[in-house]
Amino acid sequence: MAVNTSAKYxxxxxxxxxxxxxxxxxxxxxxxPLLERLKFFCIVSSNLDEFFEVRVAGIKxxxxxxxxxxxxxxxxPQETLAAVRERVLRLVRGQDQCWKRELFxxxxxxxxxxxxxxxxxxxxxxxxGRFVDEAVRPVVSPLxxxxxxxxxxxxxxxxxxxxxxxxxxxxxxxxxxxxxxxKSLPRLVDLPSRRNRRRFALLxxxxxxxxxxxxxxxxxxGAWAFRVTRNxxxxxxEKEVVNLLESVQREVHGRLTGAAVRLEVSAGCxxxxxxxxxxxxxxxxxxxxxxxxxLHPGGLMRLYDEGRVPELRDxxxxxxxxxxxxxxEDPFARLREGDVLLHHPYESFEPVLEWLHRAATDPxxxxxxxxxxxxxxxxxxxxxxxxxxxxxxxxxxxxxxxxRFDEERNIEWARKLEAAGVQVIYxxxxxxxxxxxxxxxxxxGGALRRYLHLSTGNYNPQTARLYTDLGLLTARxxxxxxxxxxFNLLTGLCAYRPARRFLVAPYDMHRRxxxxxxxxxxxxxxxxxxxxxxxxxxxxxxxxxxxALYEASQAGVEIDLIVRGICCLRPGxxxxxxxxxxxxxxxxxxxxxxxxxxxNGGQPVLWIGSAxxxxxxxxxxxxxxFPVLDGNLRERxxxxxxxxxxxxxxKARELLPDxxxxxxxxxxxxxxxxxxxxLIAKFRRRPGGWTEExxxxxxxxxxxxxxxxxxxx
Numbered sequence: 001m002a003v004n005t006s007a008k009y010x011x012x013x014x015x016x017x018x019x020x021x022x023x024x025x026x027x028x029x030x031x032x033p034l035l036e037r038l039k040f041f042c043i044v045s046s047n048l049d050e051f052f053e054v055r056v057a058g059i060k061x062x063x064x065x066x067x068x069x070x071x072x073x074x075x076x077p078q079e080t081l082a083a084v085r086e087r088v089l090r091l092v093r094g095q096d097q098c099w100k101r102e103l104f105x106x107x108x109x110x111x112x113x114x115x116x117x118x119x120x121x122x123x124x125x126x127x128x129g130r131f132v133d134e135a136v137r138p139v140v141s142p143l144x145x146x147x148x149x150x151x152x153x154x155x156x157x158x159x160x161x162x163x164x165x166x167x168x169x170x171x172x173x174x175x176x177x178x179x180x181x182x183k184s185l186p187r188l189v190d191l192p193s194r195r196n197r198r199r200f201a202l203l204x205x206x207x208x209x210x211x212x213x214x215x216x217x218x219x220x221x222g223a224w225a226f227r228v229t230r231n232x233x234x235x236x237x238e239k240e241v242v243n244l245l246e247s248v249q250r251e252v253h254g255r256l257t258g259a260a261v262r263l264e265v266s267a268g269c270x271x272x273x274x275x276x277x278x279x280x281x282x283x284x285x286x287x288x289x290x291x292x293x294x295l296h297p298g299g300l301m302r303l304y305d306e307g308r309v310p311e312l313r314d315x316x317x318x319x320x321x322x323x324x325x326x327x328x329e330d331p332f333a334r335l336r337e338g339d340v341l342l343h344h345p346y347e348s349f350e351p352v353l354e355w356l357h358r359a360a361t362d363p364x365x366x367x368x369x370x371x372x373x374x375x376x377x378x379x380x381x382x383x384x385x386x387x388x389x390x391x392x393x394x395x396x397x398x399x400x401x402x403x404r405f406d407e408e409r410n411i412e413w414a415r416k417l418e419a420a421g422v423q424v425i426y427x428x429x430x431x432x433x434x435x436x437x438x439x440x441x442x443x444x445g446g447a448l449r450r451y452l453h454l455s456t457g458n459y460n461p462q463t464a465r466l467y468t469d470l471g472l473l474t475a476r477x478x479x480x481x482x483x484x485x486x487f488n489l490l491t492g493l494c495a496y497r498p499a500r501r502f503l504v505a506p507y508d509m510h511r512r513x514x515x516x517x518x519x520x521x522x523x524x525x526x527x528x529x530x531x532x533x534x535x536x537x538x539x540x541x542x543x544x545x546x547x548a549l550y551e552a553s554q555a556g557v558e559i560d561l562i563v564r565g566i567c568c569l570r571p572g573x574x575x576x577x578x579x580x581x582x583x584x585x586x587x588x589x590x591x592x593x594x595x596x597x598x599x600n601g602g603q604p605v606l607w608i609g610s611a612x613x614x615x616x617x618x619x620x621x622x623x624x625x626f627p628v629l630d631g632n633l634r635e636r637x638x639x640x641x642x643x644x645x646x647x648x649x650x651k652a653r654e655l656l657p658d659x660x661x662x663x664x665x666x667x668x669x670x671x672x673x674x675x676x677x678x679l680i681a682k683f684r685r686r687p688g689g690w691t692e693e694x695x696x697x698x699x700x701x702x703x704x705x706x707x708x709x710x711x712x713x
Contacts, residue, residue, distance in 0.1 A: 007570070007573075008072075008546070008547075008550070008570060008576065009072040009073045009543060009546065009568045009569070009570065010073060010567065010568045010569070010570055010659050011071060011073045011075060011080065011083065011568070012071065012541055012566055012568055013055055013056075013059070013080060013083075013084050014083055014084065014087055014659070015565075015566045015567055015568060015659070016051065016055070016565060016566045017051075017084065017087045017088065017091060018659065018660075018661060019564070019565045019566065019584065019586075020044055020047045020048060020051070020091060021091060021094070021661075022584060022586045022653055022661060023040055023043055023044050023047065023586055024040070024041070024044045024091065024094050024095065024098065025586075025663075026040040026586055026587075027040035027041040027044060027098050027103070028094075028098050028102060033311065033312050033313050033314055034103075034106055034107065034110055034312045035303065035304045035307045035309075035312040035313050036313060036314055036588070037102075037103060037106075038103055038107070038300060038301075038303060038304055039301070039304050041095070041098060041099065041103060041297060041300070042297045042298055042300055042301050042304075044091075044095060045095070045297045045298065046298060048088070048091070049157055049229060050232075052229045052261050052262045053156070053157075053229060053230065053231065053232035053233070053261070054232060054233055056081070056084060056261050056262065057230075057231035057232070057233060057258075057259070057261045058233065059077050059080055059081050059084070060081065060231075060259075060261055061231075062077035063077045063078050063081060072543050072568065073568075082286075085286050088289070089289070092289055092291060095291070095293050096267075096291060096292040096293045098293075099292070099293035099294070100292060100293065107303065110309070110312060111196065111197045111198060111309075112197075112198055112200070112303050112307065113197055113198070113199045113200070114188070114199075114200050114201070114202065115191055115199050115200065115201055116205070117201070117205045117208075117209055120191075120201070120209075123192050124191050124192065124199075124201070127191060127192055128189065128191070128201065128206055128209065128210065129210070129213070131189055131206065131210075132206065132207070132209075132210035132213050132214070133213060135185060136185065136206075136207060136210060136214070137213065137214060139182050139184065139185070140179055140180075140181065140182065140207065140214065141179075141180075142163075142177045142178070142179050142211070142214050142215055143177060143178050143179070144175055144176070144177050145175070145176040145177070145178060146175070151176075151178060151276075151280045152178055152180060153281075154178075154180060154226075154227075154228045154281075155180075155228075155230075156228065156229065156230040156232060156258065157227060157228075157229060157230075158180065158181065158183070158227065158228075159181040159187070159203070159204060159225060159227060159295065159296045160178060160179065160180050160181060160225070160226050160227065160228075161178070161179040161181065161204060161207055161208060161223050161224065161225055161226070162176065162177070162178055162179075162223070162224055162226055162269070162273055162276075162277065163176070163177040163178075163179070163208065163211055163215075163220055163221075163222065163223035163224075164176055164177075164220075164221045164222055164223075164273065165177065165211075165215070165218045165219050165220040165221050166218070166219050166221070167217050167218045167219065174221070176273070176276065177211075177215065177218075179207060179214075181203065181204070181207065185203055186203065186299070186302070187202070187203045187294075187296055187298070187299020187300075187302070188200040188201075188202065188203070188299055188300070188302050188303070189201045189202075189203055189206050202294060203299070204225035204266070204294075204295065204296075207223070208222075208223030208224075208225075211223055222268075222270070224265060224266045224268060224269035224273065225265070225266045225295045225296075226263065226264060226265040226266070226269065226274075226277055226295070227263075227264045227265075227295050227296065228260050228262070228263055228264075228281055229260070229261050229262035229263075229264070230258040230259060230260055230261060231258035231259045231260075231261055232258060233258075259282070260281035260282055260283055260287075261283075261287065262283075262287055262289065263277055263278060263281060263283050263287055263288050263289070264289050264290075264291055264295050265277065265288070265289075265290055265291070265295075266290070266291060266292075266295060267290045267291060267292040269290065274288060274290075314588055317345065317465075317588075317680060319344065319345050319346060319347055319348035319349070319350075319464075319465065319683075320346060320347050320348065320683040320684065320686060321347075321348055321350070321351075322340070322342055322347050322348065322350075322351045323686060324340045324341070325340050325342075325351045325355075325473070327350070327351075327354055331351070331354070331355045331358060331451075331473070332362075332442060332444075332449075332451060332475075335451055335473055335474060335475040336449075336475055338630065339472060339473065339474045339476070339628075339629075339630045339633060340472070340473040340474075341470065341471070341472055341473075341628075341630075341633045341636065341637070342470070342471040342472075342473070343468075343469075343470055343637075343640060343641075343679075343683075344457065344464045344465075344467070344468065344469045344470075344471065345464060345465045345466060345467065345468065345469075345589060346468075346679045346680060346682070346683040347683060349461050349464035349465070349471075351473075352438075352453060352459075352471060352473075353380050353381070353384070353461065355440075355453070355473070356368075356381065356384040356385075356438065356440075357380070357384045357387070359384075359388065359440045359442075360384045360385070360387040360388035360391060360393070361387070361388075361391060362442070364442050364443050364444060365388070365393055365440055365441065365442045365443075366393060366394065366441055366442070366443055366448075367393060367394040367395070367396075367439075367440070367441040368385065368388050368393060368394075368395045368396070368438070368439070368440050368441075369395075369396045369397075369398075369438070369439040369441075369487045370385065370396070370397050370398070370437070370438040370439075370459070371397075371398045371400070371433055371435055371436060371437055371438075371490075372397055372398065372399045372400065372410070372413065372459055373400045373432075373433065373434055373436065373458050373459075374410075374458040374460050374463070375409065375410065375413055375458070375459060375460055376409075376458075376460035376461065376462045376463065377409070377462070378460065378461040378462055380461060381459045381460075381461070382413050382416060382417060385397055385417060385420075385422050386416070386417060386420035386421075386422060389417075389420050389421035389422045390420065390421065394423070395421070395422045395423065396422070396423045396424075396425065396487070396491060397414075397417050397422050397423070397424050397425070398425045398427065398433050398487070398490050398491070399413060399414045399417070399424055399425070399426060399427070400426075400427045400432055400433045400434070401414065401426050401427055414426065423491075425490060425491050428490060428493070428622060430620075431506065431620060431621055431622050432620065432621045432622070433490060433621070433622045434610050434611070434617070434621040434622060434623050435486070435609070435610050435622055435623050435624040436454065436455040436456070436457065436458060436459065436610050436624075437452065437453065437454050437455070437483055437486070437624065438452070438453040438459075439451070439452050439480065439483045439484065439487060440452075449475065450475070450477075450480035450481075450483075450484065451473070451474075451475050451480070452473070452474050452475070452476075452479055452480045452483050453471060453472070453473050454471070454472045454474070454479075454483075454609070454624065454626055455469060455470065455471040455472070455610075456469045456470045456471075456592065456593040456594050456595075456608055456609060456610055457469030457470075457471070457592055457593070463590075466589060466590060467589060467590045467591075467592040468589050468590065468591050468592050468593050468641075468676075469592050469593050470593045470595070470608050470637065470641070472608070472626070472628065472633075476501075476629070478500045478501050479501055479502075479626065481500060482499040482500050482501055482502045482626075483502075485497050485499065486499075486502070486504060486622075486624070489622075490622065501626060501627055501629075502624050502625065502626050503607065503609075503624070503625040503626075504622070504623070504624060505611055505617060505618050505619070505621055505622065505623035505624075506618065506619045506620065506621065506622070506623075509611060509617075509618055509623060509625060510542070510544070510545075510618035510619065513545060513596075513613065513618075513625075514544060514545065514548050516596070516598050516605070516607075517533065517545070517548040517549060517551075517552055517598075518548060518551075518552075519598070519600070520532075520533055520552055520557050520598050520599065520600065521548070521551055521552040521555045521557060522555075523600070523601045524552070524555050524556045524557050525555035525556065527601070529599075529601045529602070530558075530599065531552065531555070531556060531557030531558065531599060532557065532558050532559075532597075532598070532599035533549070533552065533557055533558075533559045533560075533596075533597065533598055533599070534559075534560045534561075534562075534595075534596075534597040534638075534642045534643075534646070535559075535560075535561050535562070535595070535596045535597070535613070536561075536562040536563075536591075536593060536594065536595040536596075536641055536642060536645070537561075537562075537563055537564075537594045537595075537596075537612045537613055538563070538564050538565050538566075538591075538592065538594070538612045539563065539564075539565045539566040539567070539612045539613070539614050540561065540563050540566065540567045540568060540569055540612070540613050540614070541566055541568050541612075541613065541614040541615060542613050542614055542615050542618060543568070545613045546568060546569045549561075549569060549577070549580060550569075550576055550577055550580075553576070553577050553578065553579040553580045554575070554576070556579065557579065558579050559579055559580040559581070560580075560581050560583075560642075560646055561580065561581070561582045561583070562582075562583055562584070562585065562591075562642065562645050562646070563582055563583075563584055563655075564584055564585065564586070564590075564591040564592075565584070566614075567582055567584070567655060569582065570657055570659075571655055571656075571657065572656070572657045573657050581654065582654065582655035583645070583646070583648075583652045583653060583654045583655065583664065584652070584653050584655065584661060585645055585648055585651050585652050585653075585675065585676075586651060586653070587651035587674065587675075587676045588676050588677075589676055591645075593608065593641055594608060594609055594610065594611060594612060594625075595607070595608050595637060595641045595642060596608070596625065597638055597642055604634065604638075605627060606627065606628045606634045606637060606638060607625040607626065607627055607628075608625070608626065608628060608637065609623065609624045609625035609626055610623050610624055610625075611623035611624070611625055640679060640682075644673075644675045644678060644679065645675045647673050647675070648664065648673055648674060648675040649664045649665060649666045649667075649670065649672060649673050650664075650672050650673060650674040650677075651674055651675065651676065652664040652675075
């Protein structure tokens with residue numbers, strides 16, 4: 001059956017929006033605890049923010065430049081932008097319904113009442129009056145828009161109010177006022193509580209109500225919240241910069257006032273007002289989104305952080321200690337015996353931290369090298385590197401300054417590390433260093449031995465409790481030699497030396513991934529061996545890889561893909577992809593590990609690493625995929641990260657040939673299986689784990705999670 005080329009691929013942007021719809025489904029799923037649903041609701045908004053800041057901004061630039069280049073699914077930039085607009089409108093309507101009909105009343109029933117202005121009591125008015133006088137008036141500066149006071153350019157994603165009114169001393173004509181709301185003010189304002197029920201008001205409504213105190217003598221007609229999203233991509237020619245750190249820092253500061261790409265206004269904002277807002281920010285009506293839900297839902301995460309009612313949240317999760325690397329054991333001696341696998345967040349990230357801190361103080365350790373992409377606020381990773389430098393060890397940190405939306409944090413860490421004597425490399429010009437590895441060099445018996453940690457996730461203890469990732473600790477000489485070559489490549493910019501075991505982007509990973517797929521195809525087509533590919537990743541976009549998978553399917557290879565986010569492959573099409581199945585799992589933890597399994601004619605090969613099957617990972621980043629050579633660990637990874645999710649019938653959705661996702665339900669006689677909860681239970685039962693009645697070791701006591709949701713991109 002001949003298939004039209006344009007029908008072979010799904011649109012990347014629309015596929016991502018379908019992923020965000022799956023996140024919204026979790027917010028609407030009444031089987032989830034209420035505050036977890038609220039968290040998913042906030043994540044939908046933060047995801048959309050980043051989508052507009054980066055992806056929509058890029059498409060709008062293509063449209064402005066007159067580009068007619070078509071996407072693999074056959075759309076021009078203008079057609080893609082129109083399709084995105086239509087899908088986002090449906091998503092926003094879903095958000096509004098989720099808030100108004102589901103979360104808002106459910107929170108009130110649970111004792112978290114967000115009281116609308118029309119229901120404020122006299123006591124509320126008195127309380128809020130004091131709040132406006134004491135907290136708002138000193139910091140908010142209402143601006144009357146006229147010839148001498150031009151409309152202020154609101155900063156990216158910051159909450160603003162626009163108000164209309166008139167005053168006799170201003171000629172009685174209707175005027176416009178704009179108020180920029182400082183981040184220092186709480187987005188939820190406490191109201192007097194009742195019978196152990198906590199009550200709140202939205203900050204925008206409070207300031208709108210309090211305008212009479214801020215603007216005496218002005219007859220305010222109305223006030224409405226609005227928010228502007230701006231292009232937040234960094235734009236500079238890396239090959240021409242003199243100092244990469246300073247260039248990135250300048251671009252990050254400029255991000256706050258980049259070109260506007262979206263305007264959000266509260267639903268009641270009249271047309272005459274939102275048209276002024278559009279014109280002021282250089283936007284068209286198709287860039288406008290009117291919301292009936294809160295414009296700044298990230299502030300609602302306060303309820304999640306403070307809501308300690310057990311029934312409203314998932315049961316507490318405490319990562320299990322590693323059975324293979326207990327804290328009392330010498331990690332270097334253990335790694336000389338064999339590889340150690342860690343599966344986060346089911347297993348603790350503490351062994352990695354303890355290994356690094358032990359290396360920092362070990363007199364036999366002479367050098368530490370590490371890549372840092374997203375470090376977070378936890379100081380233990382950077383602290384260990386600085387401690388090692390203070391102890392006279394040669395320490396090198398490759399800090400990726402261009403890690404999107406973590407640039408400022410990474411610049412701060414780079415400066416701290418440099419001040420402590422660490423040799424800091426600011427990534428590689430023209431590429432992002434996305435691979436995750438730590439190499440420790442130790443003097444043992446007159447010779448040098450190297451130890452290595454490789455991971456699918458970042459050196460970030462916070463996200464190690466929220467994201468599913470795999471880490472491998474090893475002393476295999478062929479692995480440590482490859483890692484040494486990659487570090488020398490990053491620091492010395494020497495020629496690439498083909499790796500012994502690793503697949504390295506942007507040098508040979510794409511070619512060798514295609515070789516793996518085509519070898520599976522040939523074994524099935526030419527030798528009649530049962531072909532099998534199972535791949536787990538965040539996103540599948542690369543058309544050459546997709547075409548190779550189509551060819552494998554047509555040759556008889558059975559293919560299962562577990563793709564959390566974007567998937568441009570169209571599964572289940574007769575004559576094209578009928579042996580390919582795609583599913584996505586959106587659950588309690590962010591599925592983040594990348595795992596690639598090939599049956600290989602009965603001699604299975606399994607790769608893990610930092611790279612998705614996307615052009616950016618293959619060609620614009622330094623990435624690693626590495627094989628798991630220990631047969632027991634390979635089988636454990638296959639069961640925990642591939643086979644178990646393929647049996648999930650609670651949190652899994654399957655991708656249909658038309659691009660829709662359908663939730664997987666238990667078949668008749670089949671028990672419900674949530675793969676993430678099953679893994680929590682497995683590690684809880686393991687010797688050295690913990691029980692609900694017991695408590696984890698002191699070193700594993702959970703730390704407070706970040707106050708706001710991170711985008712799940």
